[in-house]
Amino acid sequence: MIFSSKAEYGVRLMVELGRQSPEHPTSLKAIADAEGLPLAYLEQVVARLRKAGLVMSARGAHGGYWLARPAEKIAMDEVVYALEGTIAPMECFVHDHTERVLCSHEPDAGRGCATKLLWMRVQGGVIRSLQTTTLAELVEFSRRHERSEPEPPEPDLSAPRRAAVVA
Amino acid sequence: MIFSSKAEYGVRLMVELGRQSPEHPTSLKAIADAEGLPLAYLEQVVARLRKAGLVMSARGAHGGYWLARPAEKIAMDEVVYALEGTIAPMECFVHDHTERVLCSHEPDAGRGCATKLLWMRVQGGVIRSLQTTTLAELVEFSRRHERSEPEPPEPDLSAPRRAAVVA
DNA sequence: ATAAATCCTACCAGTGCGGTCGGGTTATGA
DNA sequence: TCATAACCCGACCGCACTGGTAGGATTTAT
Numbered sequence: 001m002i003f004s005s006k007a008e009y010g011v012r013l014m015v016e017l018g019r020q021s022p023e024h025p026t027s028l029k030a031i032a033d034a035e036g037l038p039l040a041y042l043e044q045v046v047a048r049l050r051k052a053g054l055v056m057s058a059r060g061a062h063g064g065y066w067l068a069r070p071a072e073k074i075a076m077d078e079v080v081y082a083l084e085g086t087i088a089p090m091e092c093f094v095h096d097h098t099e100r101v102l103c104s105h106e107p108d109a110g111r112g113c114a115t116k117l118l119w120m121r122v123q124g125g126v127i128r129s130l131q132t133t134t135l136a137e138l139v140e141f142s143r144r145h146e147r148s149e150p151e152p153p154e155p156d157l158s159a160p161r162r163a164a165v166v167a
Numbered sequence: 168m169i170f171s172s173k174a175e176y177g178v179r180l181m182v183e184l185g186r187q188s189p190e191h192p193t194s195l196k197a198i199a200d201a202e203g204l205p206l207a208y209l210e211q212v213v214a215r216l217r218k219a220g221l222v223m224s225a226r227g228a229h230g231g232y233w234l235a236r237p238a239e240k241i242a243m244d245e246v247v248y249a250l251e252g253t254i255a256p257m258e259c260f261v262h263d264h265t266e267r268v269l270c271s272h273e274p275d276a277g278r279g280c281a282t283k284l285l286w287m288r289v290q291g292g293v294i295r296s297l298q299t300t301t302l303a304e305l306v307e308f309s310r311r312h313e314r315s316e317p318e319p320p321e322p323d324l325s326a327p328r329r330a331a332v333v334a
Numbered sequence: 335a336t337a338a339a340t341c342c343t344a345c346c347a348g349t350g351c352g353g354t355c356g357g358g359t360t361a362t363g364a
Numbered sequence: 365t366c367a368t369a370a371c372c373c374g375a376c377c378g379c380a381c382t383g384g385t386a387g388g389a390t391t392t393a394t
Contacts, residue, residue, distance in 0.1 A: 129291065196369090211373095
C-alpha cells in the first residue's frame with residue numbers, strides 16, 4: 001500500500017513552488033537541483049499538475065512554473081489525485097461516472113462484496129486526511145524545519161504511536 | 168495507491184472463516200470454490216495469516232482453518248498488516264528500529280522531509296479506519312447482503328483476474 | 335542568433351505481483 | 365495398512381507497470 005514516486009515528487013515540487021514568490025516563475029531545473037530529482041522525469045510529473053490546473057507555466061527563456069492559486073487554497077487531495085489519477089485502496093474501486101461499484105469477483109449475482117465496506121472506510125480515511133491538509137501547511141512545515149534547530153515538540157499529527165513495523 | 172490482491176483475498180478468506188462455526192475447520196478448497204479464487208495462491212495468503220496468529224489450522228484429512236479468536240476481537244488493521252507486511256503510504260516510511268524517519272532524498276542534511284507531514288496524516292487515517300473496523304462487522308455485512316438463494320455453481324474458471332473491472 | 339526553458343512522444347530496463355508447479359508431511363478412515 | 369484429503373513449503377515464471385532516459389520540437393528573452 002504505497003503511493004508512487006510521482007506523488008512524492010509532485011508534492012515536493014508543489015511545496016517548492018509554494019516557497020517561492022509567484023512573481024516570477026521557477027524553472028524545473030532549479031527544483032530538480034534543489035531536491036536532487038531527475039529533471040526529465042519531473043517534466044512528466046509537472047505535466048499532470050499543469051493539466052489539472054494546479055500550476056501554470058511560461059515557456060521560453062526565464063520561463064517556469066508557479067502555483068495557479070495561493071497555497072492556502074490548495075487542498076492536498078487535489079494534488080495527489082492529479083498525480084496518481086485515482087485515490088482508491090483497491091482496483092475494484094474503479095467506478096465509472098455512475099455510482100456502480102463492481103468487484104472483480106462475485107461479479108453481479110449473489111452477495112455484495114464483503115470487503116467493500118472495509119475499503120470504503122479506508123478510502124474515506126485517506127481522502128479526509130488529504131482534504132484537510134493544505135499546501136500552505138506543508139510549506140509552513142518545510143520552512144520551520146529548514147536547518148535552523150532541532151524539531152520543536154511537533155504537535156503530534158494524529159499518527160498513532162503503535163509499532164508501525166512488526167518484524 | 169492500492170492494496171495488493173493478497174489483502175483482498177485474505178480479507179475475503181477471513182470473512183469466510185468468520186461465517187463458519189469454529190467447531191470444525193474449513194478447508195481451503197471450500198473457500199477457494201466459494202469465492203472463485205485459485206487454491207494454490209490462497210495457500211500463500213493463508214500462510215501469512217497463520218504466521219500472524221490470526222487463524223489456526225489442522226492438517227490431515229478433514230483438516231482446515233478457523234479463526235484463532237472470535238471475529239469481534241479481530242481488528243482489521245491486524246489482518247491487513249499480516250497480509251501486506253506494512254501499512255505505509257510511501258516507502259520512505261521504512262524506518263529502522265529507532266525513531267528516525269529517513270527519506271530517500273534529502274538524506275540527512277538540511278530541512279526535514281516536507282512530505283513527511285502529509286504521509287503521516289494519511290497513514291494515520293488509514294490505520295485508524297482499519298483499527299476501528301472489526302472482522303465481525305464485515306461478517307455481519309456479508310450476511311446482510313447475501314441473496315437468499317445460493318449462487319448457481321457457475322464454473323467460470325479462467326476468468327480474467329485483472330481486466331474485469333474497467334468497462 | 336543563441337540559449338534557456340517548456341513541451342511532447344517514444345522507448346527501455348528492472349521489479350514486484352499474481353499465479354503455477356511439484357513435492358513434501360500429517361491425519362483420517364476404510 | 366494404505367489411500368486419500370488436506371495442510372505446508374519453496375522454487376519458478378510471465379507480464380504489466382514503475383521509474384527513468386532520449387531526443388527532439390517549440391517558444392521566448394537577451
